[in-house]
Amino acid sequence: MTAATQTAARGAAGGWRRVLREQPMIPLSFILLLLVIAYAVARPGVVNADWAGVILRAAVPLAILAGCQTLTMLTGGIDLSVGAVASMAGFVVASLVNGPGLWVGLAVALTAALLAGLLTGIGVGIFRVHPLIMSLGVSFVVLGLANAWQIATVTSSTGTVPEFRIIGSDRFLQIIPYSLVVFLPLAALILVGLKRTGYGRMLYAIGDNPIAARLSGARGWQVLIVLYVISALMAAVGGFLLSGLTNVSSVTLADSLVLPSVAAAVIGGTSIFGGRGGYVGTILGALILTVLSALLTALGYPEAVRQILFGIIIVVVAATYTRVIGET
Amino acid sequence: MSAASGTVGSTQRAPADALVAWARRNGWVLCLLVLLGALFVFTKMINPGYGVTGLQGFAISVLPLAMAAVAQAICVIGGGIDLSVGSMMALTSVVAATQMKGQGEEFGVVVVVGVLLLGLVLGAVNGSVIVLTRVPDIVVTLAMAFVWGGSALVILASPTAGSAQWLKDLVLGSLVSEWIPKAAVLLLVIVAVVWIPLRRTRLGLSIYAIGSNQLAAFRSGVSVGRTKVAAYSLTGLFAALGGLSLTASTGIGNPVPGPYTLLSVAAVVLGGVSLAGGRGGVFGPIIGVLILVLIQNDLAFLSLDPNLSLVTQGLILIGVVMFGSLIQWRQGRR
Secondary structure: OHHHHHHHHHHHHHHHHHHHHHOOHHHHHHHHHHHHHHHHHHOOOOOOHHHHHHHHHHHHHHHHHHHHHHHHHHOOOOOOOHHHHHHHHHHHHHHHOOOOOHHHHHHHHHHHHHHHHHHHHHHHHOOOOOHHHHHHHHHHHHHHHHHHHHHHHOOOOOOOOHHHHHHHHOEEOOOEEOHHHHHHHHHHHHHHHHHHOHHHHHHHHHHHOHHHHHHOOOOHHHHHHHHHHHHHHHHHHHHHHHHHHHOOOOOOOOHHHHHHHHHHHHHOOOOOOOOOOOHHHHHHHHHHHHHHHHHHHHOOOOHHHHHHHHHHHHHHHHHHHHHHOOOO | OHHHHHHHHHHOOOHHHHHHHHHHHOHHHHHHHHHHHHHHHHHHHHOOOOOHHHHHHHHHHHHHHHHHHHHHHHHHHOOOOOOOHHHHHHHHHHHHHHHHOOOOHHHHHHHHHHHHHHHHHHHHHHHHHHHHHOOOHHHHHHHHHHHHHHHHHHHOOOOEEOOOHHHHHHHOOEEOEEEEEHHHHHHHHHHHHHHHHHHHOHHHHHHHHHHHOHHHHHHOOOOHHHHHHHHHHHHHHHHHHHHHHHHHHHOEEOOOOOOHHHHHHHHHHHOOOOOOOOOOOOHHHHHHHHHHHHHHHHHHHOOOOHHHHHHHHHHHHHHHHHHHHHHHHHHHHO
16 A cells, blocks of 8 residues: 555656656746746736846847757757857947948858858867867957958947847837847747758767767757858857847857856756757746846846845756756 | 796897887877877967977966866766866855955965865865765766855956965966976976876775776775765865966956866866776876977967867767777777
8 A cells, every 4th residue: 555655656656757857947937936926026016028038138139049058958068159159240330331341241141150150060070079178269259350350341330239228128019029020030949840841860970979860860060060160150149149239249248148058958958968958948038038138237236246136046956956857 | 827927028128118008008199198298289389489488377277177187086086076166166266366365475375285285175065975975976066166156256257366475376387497388397296196096005906996897896806985085175275276276366356266177177088087986097198288289389370260170179089089980999909
């Protein structure tokens, strides 16, 4: 009798864990809700539709950069060049808009991002350099070239393109940010791409077991080159939105988002070893980090204390999450 | 029988064979040494005035990054990675500077010992959190980088001068001959005192074991958790040495982490330590640091735009690592 109830209880606990593992959105939404409640308690009366719009607007660039990390982490990689590529893209457009025009600027920025992604992809896919090192080296190259470009063009204005400012920071009816117009299709593309296309399945396969993937006919090197190109292009789009959001175009603008983008993907349940995870969790992770840093600012802590709490909370969330879904 | 004779034969190999085997095992480091020698010759060619002062300045500027590279190498060998090295260096440097400021010379000794212990504790915290929470190393140390960096800012909001004179004397100047910078001697002595004996001990072997195959190490009786904490503590210790050498060489404590974390990872990979763990040593990464910094100096001598020198550094890093993995790949195919 007792043995039977024990088995039943264990079975129930196992089922509960399985649900959580297959639906990482449930615990993540719970954490997000807790943070929002904490914010509402800390600053009564501030949490409303307007506030939600501001948070969403701030979370979009982070969510896009974290998307780069999610896709690359699914194959067991990582892309540390997103910061340099995003800043470069935003800066190049701002520096070209007064001369050759917006469309030329966009084309040049996206081409530059594509080349950077191609370089990373060739290193990772063909030469099998560790993605951490490869993307780090590429980020040096991109940052250096962007700096040289900055000196060559002598851009005096630090502001960004008006079109970016509208998309990046303005809101429809002062609530719904226009950046969702860019973000929602992109997110839908990633979600459908990962779930429903052969390419998406191949990313999971390569991350799960590269040898098995190769033996079953996947050409890993082609998949990886395309992947890092996609990642760099997404980073460029994220850079456009970020420069619009902050109304700044600088070659180091997005550097501070690199580590949070990795953190958002990890909190969202994507394994850094590859083969497991998805983009929904990452979006929630980006929202959690954005609300968290807004909360820490609202509580009036100085920058230093905010950093400490931010770090501790990331560890606690990641640890709880690991414990709850029973992963090792 | 044949297996036994084979073993005997291999232990009684001629010294020349042993030398060849040693050279083959350390082939990558030897290649790096040749590259470094070529770079020194190149430096002398483009800048004939490069001599004692140049060498001393070079040794001092290399010291903090070399310590960071050794720190990074130890935990990478143990199968981890520590993205908080730069922040730990900032924190220890700030603590050293604030505590030594306005104090007597003798008190400085206490501070140095205290800061080294602090480094051990910081590393032990990193390691314990990784072991206890089972969250991947890269995530934990990434988050801890915020914690240590924030703590440095809490202690000291802006760079402040403060270093005992003897600590500065320890790294500035030269020893015996003016061609031997003190900083280089210090680095070699510290690595020789801490790392070389350690490598031979049970702990050193265990670090290599958990790095190369955690499960196999566990099954052969290595306490994986404890070894990991020890490896990260050593990383913290060397990060503290890096922080102290920052304070000593510049005379100030700076709460903003330098580019040391990512450069240390680059130097480690350049130095032939596999990011997968279990392979390599600490001398390769040190030579990697020398190469990275010397290239930077050379590009400055060539009066190249500093931004393009960043590009060149990145390209050289990519090129060398690509070359290395190409060699490895071809060896694997054979």
